[in-house]
Amino acid sequence: MEQETFFFFExxxxxxxxxxxxxxxxxxxxxxxxxxxxxxxxTFTNPRVFACVSFLRVRKAKxxxxxxxxxTIGTGRRIDSPRIDAAVEPYPNRWTHHLVIAEESQIDDELxxxxxxxxxxxxxxxxxxxxxxxxxxxx
Numbered sequence: 270m271e272q273e274t275f276f277f278f279e280x281x282x283x284x285x286x287x288x289x290x291x292x293x294x295x296x297x298x299x300x301x302x303x304x305x306x307x308x309x310x311x312t313f314t315n316p317r318v319f320a321c322v323s324f325l326r327v328r329k330a331k332x333x334x335x336x337x338x339x340x341t342i343g344t345g346r347r348i349d350s351p352r353i354d355a356a357v358e359p360y361p362n363r364w365t366h367h368l369v370i371a372e373e374s375q376i377d378d379e380l381x382x383x384x385x386x387x388x389x390x391x392x393x394x395x396x397x398x399x400x401x402x403x404x405x406x407x408x
Contacts, residue, residue, distance in 0.1 A: 273306040281324060283336035288322055290373040291340065294381055295320070299388045310341075319343060319391035320384055327354040327367040334371035340380070341367050342387035352379070 278285040288311070295313055296302055303314045310323040321341040326333065339354075347356055347364045352375075355367040366383070370376060 271304075271306065274311070277306050277311060281336075284324075284338050287336065287338050287370055287373055287376070290376045291322065291338065291370070294376055295384060298381055298385060302388075313388075315388050315392050317391040317394050319387040325367060327369060333369070337369050337371045339367050340370055340384075341365060342383055343390060344383070344387050345390045348383060350379075 274288075275285075278288065292304070299315065301315050303316060305312045305314065310321045312318055313320040313322075319342065323339050323341065324337075325339040325341070327339055342365075344364050344366065345362050347358070348366050352368055353366050354369050357365050359365060368380065370380075
């Protein structure tokens with residue numbers, strides 16, 4: 270794990286094991302992933318953004334668990350699930366979904382199916398569409 274990742278979790282060390290479990294599964298299940306650590310989020314690209322991890326407040330403060338991450342994914346459809354804390358359609362047929370993840374067990378097959386769907390959706394976008402250029406895992 271990169272040093273910048275540890276800096277990202279400096280104020281939220283209790284969330285680091287949740288992130289490590291998420292990153293591990295993403296790297297195991299999706300090929301060609303680049304990870305870019307930024308000030309407010311960690312972005313996963315292939316080469317376009319398909320998922321982000323952050324501490325975005327998608328619930329009222331009193332409803333947030335003590336340790337959590339917000340996983341944000343983009344898909345071509347609205348995912349109808351009680352696990353989705355917020356879903357918006359910023360462009361026609363482009364849905365952004367936010368999920369609060371409070372424990373490693375929530376990084377399950379259902380979540381990973383959505384992440385794989387988001388990766389495939391991002392990869393299908395035309396060249397020149399918004400994306401990212403981060404460091405490929407292992408470089």
